[in-house]
Amino acid sequence: MFEVKPVAAERLPELLRLMPKAELHIHIEGSLEPELMFALAQRNGLTMKYPDVESLRRAYVFDDLQSFLDIYHAGTLVLRTEQDFYDMTHAYLARAAADKVVHAEIFFDTQTHTGHGLSADVVISGLHRACVDARTEFGISASLILCFLRHLSEQEAFECLEQALPHRDKLVGIGLASSELGHPPEKFARVFAKARALGLHLVAHAGEEGPPAYIWSALDVLKVERIDHGVQAVKDAALMARLAQDRIALTVCPLSNLKLRVFATLAQHSLGQLLQAGITATVNSDDPAYFGGYINQNFTETFAALGLTAQHAWQLARNSFEASFIDDSMKKRYLDRLRETFENFV
Ligand code: HPA
Ligand code: ZN
Numbered sequence: 001m002f003e004v005k006p007v008a009a010e011r012l013p014e015l016l017r018l019m020p021k022a023e024l025h026i027h028i029e030g031s032l033e034p035e036l037m038f039a040l041a042q043r044n045g046l047t048m049k050y051p052d053v054e055s056l057r058r059a060y061v062f063d064d065l066q067s068f069l070d071i072y073h074a075g076t077l078v079l080r081t082e083q084d085f086y087d088m089t090h091a092y093l094a095r096a097a098a099d100k101v102v103h104a105e106i107f108f109d110t111q112t113h114t115g116h117g118l119s120a121d122v123v124i125s126g127l128h129r130a131c132v133d134a135r136t137e138f139g140i141s142a143s144l145i146l147c148f149l150r151h152l153s154e155q156e157a158f159e160c161l162e163q164a165l166p167h168r169d170k171l172v173g174i175g176l177a178s179s180e181l182g183h184p185p186e187k188f189a190r191v192f193a194k195a196r197a198l199g200l201h202l203v204a205h206a207g208e209e210g211p212p213a214y215i216w217s218a219l220d221v222l223k224v225e226r227i228d229h230g231v232q233a234v235k236d237a238a239l240m241a242r243l244a245q246d247r248i249a250l251t252v253c254p255l256s257n258l259k260l261r262v263f264a265t266l267a268q269h270s271l272g273q274l275l276q277a278g279i280t281a282t283v284n285s286d287d288p289a290y291f292g293g294y295i296n297q298n299f300t301e302t303f304a305a306l307g308l309t310a311q312h313a314w315q316l317a318r319n320s321f322e323a324s325f326i327d328d329s330m331k332k333r334y335l336d337r338l339r340e341t342f343e344n345f346v
Pocket of ligand 1: 030
């Protein structure tokens with residue numbers, strides 16, 4: 001067992017920035033910064049609803065998940081070509097690498113874009129090409145998780161899976177995103193069973209705004225391996241015990257929860273309670289272009305608000321690798337690098 005040396009509070013942000021980490025909850029469309037959005041609109045001959053970057057950024061004020069999803073969806077309209085998807089993903093991976101993200105598992109969806117007349121092939125090819133290039137350019141490994149949009153029907157999720165199958169080799173897993181309330185996981189039981197039979201890893205957003213019951217059904221009906229968000233689990237002691245016992249990881253996104261008013265302040269965030277209960281929580285950015293920060297900003301602001309320590313930093317970074325879908329030899333390599341960073345930090 002590695003012993004973490006105490007680190008003074010004022011040195012903690014530096015350690016958080018330096019430590020290698022995996023990001024497991026990032027929607028690539030949510031990494032599209034206004035500057036790139038305007039550039040893509042111009043390249044594609046489209047007119048933006050806002051006159052400039054600053055006025056667009058000022059519109060990023062949300063009451064809840066749905067008010068965010070509406071503006072997020074409008075932003076995706078500038079994505080028209082394979083190169084657009086490449087450029088967006090390349091920009092995220094460059095930014096993530098600067099935050100010492102050494103491995104990313106990236107959420108995307110095709111239903112938004114097929115709804116705009118694009119093919120799933122264009123989306124997946126652009127994303128995948130950027131992931132491949134990032135390995136040599138930034139030394140970062142990246143894989144793709146296709147999310148079904150839960151406000152759409154089960155039938156549409158089946159069609160989405162069907163269209164993605166020619167690209168099966170480019171996907172590591174399947175997820176479930178979009179409007180949570182009123183769309184419980186069990187709505188997608190059969191299509192998740194099909195994805196499972198195809199050997200895909202399974203995750204789902206649950207317990208972001210929705211009740212603990214949605215986390216239970218994501219686990220027991222969909223049979224997911226990780227829960228995205230899951231912060232509502234603290235309301236259910238039996239669920240907390242289950243998550244700890246079965247080592248089900250939660251991909252927590254503190255700044256997202258703050259901006260979408262899941263918690264009124266970061267000081268009220270449940271991350272500390274989750275860790276205290278022995279749950280494999282991780283820290284992630286969700287939609288960094290919209291929520292005020294990439295992964296290191298999530299770490300530094302949350303640590304300051306909750307008074308977390310170097311021991312928590314070690315645990316969270318370790319959890320990010322343990323919970324990832326990389327093979328054991330790669331896991332070991334990343335965990336060795338993490339240990340070296342902590343040993344050499346003086
Ligand atoms: N929740 C659900 N769906 C999403 C989110 C989120 O935080 N971000 C992008 N799609
Ligand atoms: Zn999310």
